[in-house]
Amino acid sequence: MKNLKLNYTFITSFLLMLSVQMNAQISKVEIIATGLTCSMCSNAINKQLKSLPNVLNIETDLNTNTFTVYLAESNTANPKIFKDSVEKAGFFIGSLVITTTANTVSKEPYILIDKSDSTSGEVKVQVLDKGYITDKEFKKLSKSMKNHENYLLNNEDDFYIKYSK
Amino acid sequence: MKKLILFFGIFIFQVNYSQELFVVTDPASNVPGNTLSVRLSNSLFKEKIGGDYNYHLMPEVTYGINKNLMIRATGFVSNRNLQLVTEGGSFYSKYRFFSTDDMNSHFRLAAFGRYSFNNADIHQETIEIMGHNSGFETGIVATKLIKKVAISSSLSFEKAMDNKPDYSFPSTQGDNATNYTLSIGKLMYPKKYTNFKQTNINLMVELVGQTINENGKSYLDVVPAIQFIINSQARIDLAYRHELISSMIRTAPNGMYFNLEYNFFNL
Numbered sequence: 415m416k417n418l419k420l421n422y423t424f425i426t427s428f429l430l431m432l433s434v435q436m437n438a439q440i441s442k443v444e445i446i447a448t449g450l451t452c453s454m455c456s457n458a459i460n461k462q463l464k465s466l467p468n469v470l471n472i473e474t475d476l477n478t479n480t481f482t483v484y485l486a487e488s489n490t491a492n493p494k495i496f497k498d499s500v501e502k503a504g505f506f507i508g509s510l511v512i513t514t515t516a517n518t519v520s521k522e523p524y525i526l527i528d529k530s531d532s533t534s535g536e537v538k539v540q541v542l543d544k545g546y547i548t549d550k551e552f553k554k555l556s557k558s559m560k561n562h563e564n565y566l567l568n569n570e571d572d573f574y575i576k577y578s579k
Numbered sequence: 580m581k582k583l584i585l586f587f588g589i590f591i592f593q594v595n596y597s598q599e600l601f602v603v604t605d606p607a608s609n610v611p612g613n614t615l616s617v618r619l620s621n622s623l624f625k626e627k628i629g630g631d632y633n634y635h636l637m638p639e640v641t642y643g644i645n646k647n648l649m650i651r652a653t654g655f656v657s658n659r660n661l662q663l664v665t666e667g668g669s670f671y672s673k674y675r676f677f678s679t680d681d682m683n684s685h686f687r688l689a690a691f692g693r694y695s696f697n698n699a700d701i702h703q704e705t706i707e708i709m710g711h712n713s714g715f716e717t718g719i720v721a722t723k724l725i726k727k728v729a730i731s732s733s734l735s736f737e738k739a740m741d742n743k744p745d746y747s748f749p750s751t752q753g754d755n756a757t758n759y760t761l762s763i764g765k766l767m768y769p770k771k772y773t774n775f776k777q778t779n780i781n782l783m784v785e786l787v788g789q790t791i792n793e794n795g796k797s798y799l800d801v802v803p804a805i806q807f808i809i810n811s812q813a814r815i816d817l818a819y820r821h822e823l824i825s826s827m828i829r830t831a832p833n834g835m836y837f838n839l840e841y842n843f844f845n846l
Contacts, residue, residue: 453811462611504610506680
């Protein structure tokens with residue numbers, strides 16, 4: 415019995431450690447959707463985003479088609495699930511900015527294109543890959559990103575990012 | 580009628596937002612993935628001879644399979660033979676194969692196909708597989724949003740077959756046609772959104788035409804419409820269809836549409 419209790423304590427503390435480590439990868443996502451014409455279309459996106467795991471709350475600005483998604487702690491969300499969600503509703507992403515920790519964006523799958531000036535605390539970054547910015551912006555950016563070979567490959571496994579205000 | 584067109588034309592190019600959820604035609608955009616849309620379309624058309632009214636009821640379900648593909652099933656009920664009878668049904672599918680979106684614009688292309696069966700008598704030269712003829716239709720639709728004005732246009736081929744079991748397609752009539760449509764829509768209210776519960780009011784005007792390929796007989800109709808979107812989930816359409824020109828036999832070209840729709844998002 416005593417052993418069992420000890421085991422239980424051990425497992426609990428192990429899980430606690432694990433959750434601290436995974437803590438708050440992305441706390442907030444600000445999405446601007448493109449090509450919308452009506453509140454019914456926004457509602458379709460809203461309902462898709464709401465169905466994602468760990469979504470606590472969504473604030474919507476129907477005039478700018480901005481969706482601010484608040485996520486629960488210790489989520490494993492990445493930008494792709496939000497892109498898939500908006501596209502499933504029939505629309506596209508014009509801008510996607512995530513609020514996360516400096517530690518999260520300093521390693522894979524994120525590739526920061528401007529110099530890292532903070533190493534701790536909360537940061538806001540915009541995803542620059544194709545499908546996360548408008549087609550026009552992507553074309554423009556592709557020219558200035560010629561030295562980043564992988565950027566032009568448009569693979570889904572990494573996310574090129576820059577700091578956002 | 581000219582005044583009416585001018586009136587709608589002025590409206591459409593003045594205001595800021597647009598709509599593409601048209602009444603008679605379908606835009607290149609689809610129902611969202613995993614969304615079920617249920618519609619009850621009612622139409623009341625006045626017969627040219629006798630002045631009786633034909634009532635058509637079309638219950639319809641549409642489902643978004645994924646972001647690019649949707650399917651639809653429609654039932655046809657009418658009182659053309661004095662009592663309400665189920666005359667047939669229809670299957671429809673639309674695939675969006677091209678999209679380019681920007682902050683305030685989009686351009687989309689989709690291909691569609693429809694197969695219908697109907698057992699009613701064939702009483703006019705117009706080919707209409709939505710509630711009159713058995714047959715199929717296939718075509719493409721392009722929808723463009725420029726500075727928040729939505730314009731949609733479609734081109735399709737439609738072929739009528741025998742209305743089995745009792746009515747063969749008359750051999751004296753052309754059994755296939757080219758259809759063309761042009762639709763413009765505009766959001767009138769609200770000027771500024773505050774929440775999802777606000778009722779949206781849209782004004783639309785659609786031009787719907789057909790040419791029988793064999794003999795060149797044609798018609799062109801105009802369909803002005805007002806639409807209410809309620810709670811960002813339900814839709815009410817009220818439209819009037821009026822024949823502008825026609826060189827073919829049509830039994831009841833002018834009438835009203837009254838549609839009710841409800842969307843179950845993300846099932």
